[in-house]
Amino acid sequence: MIMVRIPAILLxxxxxxxxxxxxxxxLNHGYWFAIDAGIFHFFNQQLAHSRPFVWFVAITNNRAFDLCSLLCMGLLMLSYWLRATPPGRRQILITGVVMLLCAVVLNQLGKVIPVERASPTLYFHNIYRVSELLDFPTKDSSRDSFPGDHGLMLLIFCGFMLRYFGKKACAVAVIIFLVFIVPRMMSGAHWFSDVFVGSLSLALIGLPWWLMTPFSDAIIRWFNQRLPGKYKLPPRH
Known part of the structure; x- marks a missing residue:
């Protein structure tokens, strides 16, 4: 159980x-729009000059590639699960469940934000779209791209890795985050600020109350006491 660190949480x-x-x-999102537009147009121009790049962007934005991100997250947790004791393995599985619960709650919080923003491929005219350059199922647009839900899930994963598995696990999680979020910007399905403003601001607001207070520990313990199976914790009296 960790102590509540209110000053750090509020900061x-x-x-x-x-x-x-x-x-x-x-107005028009200030300097963020210049950053967003610059990043989008840089990658969008590459689509016109490199067929291999078009294929790379198409493949990395295919729905199957999203499963690869889940696989990478699962493999990182598996590496710790394999080294854990039987009670520890149960704890890791339950931590994963609580992480998904946190993602659902924060994602719903993101939907409350009074912003509806189309992706850059729907905002700009006379641009290249991967779906028009290739006959291949891929994601290159979104009618409501802010905040980036995919980016939020990956940031939540980073936070849980840091809290429960340490700095080394968090460093690997950050690499996973970058690998799987950058293709969304390459295709124009998301603006840079969808993730590095929208997703990140939600994570900074919501995650500390989960991970820097006893809240997530309490939920994990609650599940550990009530879910069936061996090695569950005895209820407190």
């Missing part, structure tokens, strides 16, 4: 709110 919350407001308040 992260302030950073999250400040990050969001730096995008939300300025």
């Amino acid at each position: 992260l919350n302030i950073l999250g709110v400040g990050l969001f407001l730096s995008w939300f308040l300025p």
Whole structure:
């Protein structure tokens, strides 16, 4: 059980709110739009000059590639599960369940944000779209891309890895995050700020209350006491 670190939680919350407001308040999103547009047009121009790049972007934005991100997250947790004791293995599985529960809650919180934003491929005209360059199922657009739900899930994974598995696991999780979020920007399915403002601000606001208080530990313990199977924790009296 960890102690509640209110000053650190509030600082992260302030950073999250400040990050969001730096995008939300300025007219046309201020400097964020210049960053977003620059990144989108850089990658979009590459689609016109490199057929291998088109295929790379198409494949990495196929729905099957999303399963690869789940596989990578699962393999990282599996590496710790294999080295754990039987009670520890049960704890790791339950931690995964609680992480998914956290993702559902924060994703629903993201839907409350009064922003509806089309992806850059639907915003700009006279641009290249992977789906028009290839006859291949791929994601290159979104009618509501803010905040990036895929990016939020990967950031939540990073947070849980840091909290329950340490800095080394978190470093690997950050690599997984980058590998699987950058293709969304390459295809134009998401703006840079969908992830690095939308997803990140939500993570900074919501995750600390899960992971820097006894809240997630309490939920894990609750599941551990009530789910069937060997090695479950005895209820407290």
